[in-house]
Amino acid sequence: MNESVVVIGNFDGVHAGHRRVLQAALAGDGLPVIVVTFWPHPVTVLRPGQAPKLLSDLRTRIELLREAGAHEVRVISFTPDVAALNPATFVERFLLPLNPRRIVVGENFRFGAKAAGDVATLATLGQGRFAVEPVALEHDADGVTCSTSIRQQLVDGDVEGAARQLERPFRFRGVVVVGDQRGRQLGFPTANLTVPSDMAVPADGVYAGWLTRLDEPGAAPMAAAISVGTNPTFDGADRRVESYVIDRTDLELYGVEVAVDFVARLRGQVRFTGVDDLIVQMRADVDRAREALA
Numbered sequence: 482m483n484e485s486v487v488v489i490g491n492f493d494g495v496h497a498g499h500r501r502v503l504q505a506a507l508a509g510d511g512l513p514v515i516v517v518t519f520w521p522h523p524v525t526v527l528r529p530g531q532a533p534k535l536l537s538d539l540r541t542r543i544e545l546l547r548e549a550g551a552h553e554v555r556v557i558s559f560t561p562d563v564a565a566l567n568p569a570t571f572v573e574r575f576l577l578p579l580n581p582r583r584i585v586v587g588e589n590f591r592f593g594a595k596a597a598g599d600v601a602t603l604a605t606l607g608q609g610r611f612a613v614e615p616v617a618l619e620h621d622a623d624g625v626t627c628s629t630s631i632r633q634q635l636v637d638g639d640v641e642g643a644a645r646q647l648e649r650p651f652r653f654r655g656v657v658v659v660g661d662q663r664g665r666q667l668g669f670p671t672a673n674l675t676v677p678s679d680m681a682v683p684a685d686g687v688y689a690g691w692l693t694r695l696d697e698p699g700a701a702p703m704a705a706a707i708s709v710g711t712n713p714t715f716d717g718a719d720r721r722v723e724s725y726v727i728d729r730t731d732l733e734l735y736g737v738e739v740a741v742d743f744v745a746r747l748r749g750q751v752r753f754t755g756v757d758d759l760i761v762q763m764r765a766d767v768d769r770a771r772e773a774l775a
Contacts, residue, residue, distance in 0.1 A: 486510065487581040487611075488551070489517045489590065491628075494536030495545035497648045498587065498619035498626040503549045505616045506585040513552040515579050518542065519559040526559055533632055534681035536647075541654065555579070568598030572606045581611040588615040621645055638684035640743040650690065650742035653682055653722055657734040660721065667756070669763055671708070671723040672734045674741065682722060685710035685750035688743050689770035692724045695738040703729065706763075706770040707741060710750040725763075727771055745773040 486506045492499050506514045520539050525532040537545065543554045557563060557575060566574065571593050576584065584603065592598040598606075604613040619626040623634070626646045634642040635651065643651045653674065660673035672692060676682050686709060691702035705724040712721075724741050726732055747769050753759040 482578065482580045484512055484580050484582045486512045486514045487517060487576060487579050487584045488514060489576070489584065489586050489592070491522065492516070492518050492542055492546060493522065493533075493628045494631055494647060495542060495549060496536075496619075496626055496628065496631060496646050497621070498646075500549045500648070501619050502585055502587055502616045503546070503551060505614060506583070507550045510582065512582060514550060515553045515555060515581075516546050516551040517555045517557060517575060517579075518546070519557050521559060523559050523564065526561060526564055532679070533629070534635075535679055536628055536631060536651070536681050538654075538680070541652070565594050568593035568602050569606055571598070572603070577610070583612045583614055585614045585616060588617055590615070632681055635681050635683045638686055638746045638749070640683050640688060640690075640746055643683075644744075650744055651683065652740050652742050653680070654695065654738065654740040655722070656736060656738050659735055660723065667760055667763065668730075669706075669725045669767070670730055670732070671725045672732070672737075672739055674722040674724075674739070676709075676720045676722060682720070683709055683743055683746070685720075687747045687750075687766050687770075689745045689747060689773035690724070691742045691744065691774070692726055693740045693742070694734070695740055702742065703727075704771065704774045705741070706747075706767045707743065708750075725767065727767055745770075747773070 488502055488506045490499065522532050522535065546554050586600060588600060590600055600613060600615045607613050623642055623645065624630060631643050631646050640651055655674035657672045658675055688707040690705055690707050692705040693702045694700040703726045705726050708723045711719065722741055747766055
């Protein structure tokens with residue numbers, strides 16, 4: 482195999498810090514950049530039941546890494562056997578076959594059984610074979626840019642803060658399913674997405690954002706008022722992302738894969754005493770969403 486530059490990491494969300502690592506890998510020697518990532522999240526294997534909510538699924542992660550400049554993405558299936566590898570064996574099995582001239586990682590990179598290996602370990606293992614280039618962690622006004630911080634911002638409903646660290650609005654994607662159709666009856670038809678238990682979404686509430694069809698290449702984003710939650714007014718149980726495309730009642734989106742980008746939080750989730758009060762609030766939400774997206 483020809484020489485390459487290798488980048489290793491989990492890359493959940495492909496946030497600003499991850500892209501700085503990619504930029505460092507792309508600079509200088511013109512070699513193809515190969516990203517090595519893991520699936521599922523290592524914590525799923527190491528501490529079942531404690532895995533964090535994911536900011537993106539694997540397909541989206543690969544798409545974002547390619548958009549950031551990766552020429553190739555290699556996915557390591559993270560299993561108990563992989564988790565048990567010592568650092569030297571990990572390098573021999575997964576990195577040397579890629580013929581790296583350089584390996585670029587975040588300065589806090591850990592690898593091998595019980596996270597025994599760090600940047601210094603990798604540099605020692607690479608002597609005479611490859612160079613190791615650590616990249617400093619990215620910081621913004623909210624502190625260190627990391628997936629954990631972004632997840633907490635989403636838990637708090639702070640989609641603006643999450644967007645600063647991601648350098649783009651947080652995106653949730655899925656296939657539109659048939660819901661209760663109450664929105665259609667109330668004059669606000671929504672595109673409903675179920676929320677898988679392992680995926681992150683913003684806190685329950687109402688947001689302004691954009692809905693984009695993914696079945697039509699180049700489709701323009703459409704302004705939307707977005708509800709996240711369980712519909713407590715109607716004693717709902719399942720958590721959903723429901724998007725009303727502003728001023729559109731003609732869309733047929735059942736079975737269509739869409740992306741929902743969150744721009745601004747408008748309010749928290751409220752249980753209304755009657756449908757009339759709900760309709761009044763929905764009209765106000767749509768007006769505020771329109772203003773936020775203007």
